[in-house]
Amino acid sequence: MARFDGRIAVVTGAARGIGFGTATRFAEEGAAVAILDLAQESADDAAARLVESVPGARAIGVGADVSNAASVDAAVARVVEELGGIHVLVNNAGITRDNLLFKLTEEDWDLVMGVHLKGAFLMTKAAQKHFVEQRYGKVVNLSSISSLGNRGQANYSAAKMGIQGFTRTLGIELGPFGINVNAVAPGFIATEMTDATAARLNMDVEEFRALNAQSNPVRRVGFPADIAAAVAFLASDEASYITGQTLYVDGGGTLGSGM
Numbered sequence: 001m002a003r004f005d006g007r008i009a010v011v012t013g014a015a016r017g018i019g020f021g022t023a024t025r026f027a028e029e030g031a032a033v034a035i036l037d038l039a040q041e042s043a044d045d046a047a048a049r050l051v052e053s054v055p056g057a058r059a060i061g062v063g064a065d066v067s068n069a070a071s072v073d074a075a076v077a078r079v080v081e082e083l084g085g086i087h088v089l090v091n092n093a094g095i096t097r098d099n100l101l102f103k104l105t106e107e108d109w110d111l112v113m114g115v116h117l118k119g120a121f122l123m124t125k126a127a128q129k130h131f132v133e134q135r136y137g138k139v140v141n142l143s144s145i146s147s148l149g150n151r152g153q154a155n156y157s158a159a160k161m162g163i164q165g166f167t168r169t170l171g172i173e174l175g176p177f178g179i180n181v182n183a184v185a186p187g188f189i190a191t192e193m194t195d196a197t198a199a200r201l202n203m204d205v206e207e208f209r210a211l212n213a214q215s216n217p218v219r220r221v222g223f224p225a226d227i228a229a230a231v232a233f234l235a236s237d238e239a240s241y242i243t244g245q246t247l248y249v250d251g252g253g254t255l256g257s258g259m
């Protein structure tokens with residue numbers, strides 16, 4: 001029996017990158033999966049790719065904006081109706097709008113807070129109704145090593161450290177209802193998000209990855225599968241005594257950065 005047989009998992013921002021890798025991992029381990037992403041078409045495309053690559057997988061695409069309450073409520077209702085419930089929620093959708101503080105606009109502050117923090121809040125609130133009723137639920141939130149501070153990312157860093165406080169608080173509130181809430185804080189993961197950062201810095205993607213690989217103890221960058229493995233563990237019943245925690249999955253990149 002696979003770890004997620006009979007489970008239904010929703011992964012936000014899952015049309016590509018870490019989200020798609022995580023949705024694939026859940027499907028490989030038996031879960032039915034909802035690939036939630038901003039555009040219905042890209043969510044559908046990703047669901048079709050997943051079904052093609054994982055024999056026997058069940059996946060649907062759900063177009064929704066995690067920062068919009070009505071959109072989130074409709075999306076969670078659709079998942080419950082079409083897949084028959086919800087057991088696992090991964091709050092992965094994310095954007096960056098990097099700039100030094102003096103150039104950072106109010107709009108870019110609000111956008112980043114809206115997707116990461118408000119998005120995780122709205123999605124978790126919509127899912128917890130079902131989780132509490134069934135006395136079972138797993139939430140995994142995506143934080144980042146940037147939560148510890150990163151030049152040019154005051155908005156993103158604040159949101160990602162906010163995710164950790166959100167995770168700890170929900171660990172306390174939801175634990176009595178059989179719900180575990182944890183976070184994963186990735187280091188450099190090779191995705192379109194980090195490729196876009198390379199482009200912004202006028203660097204070649206491979207050169208940028210090599211530079212990041214050199215700066216951590218395991219001397220490589222991470223890949224979506226590295227994060228998917230950690231998320232799947234935290235969402236599994238093997239981790240039922242773990243809640244409110246943030247697991248850094250960064251090749252040791254933040255080791256030695258403490259005071």
Ligand code: NAP
Pocket residue numbers: 012013014015016017018019036037038039064065066067091092093094095115119142143144145185186187188189190191192193194
């Ligand atoms: P990515 O490749 O940019 O994918 C993010 C996905 O989220 C995209 O498909 C995007 O859709 C979707 N999205 C954006 N806004 C949304 C919204 N309002 N509602 C629903 N979906 C939305 O990013 P990634 O690198 O896989 O990162 C995934 C998560 O890990 C993010 O939370 C990120 O902050 C975190 N993280 C990443 C790294 C890294 O090195 N890559 C490191 C630490 C943490 P569109 O394409 O339509 O915008």
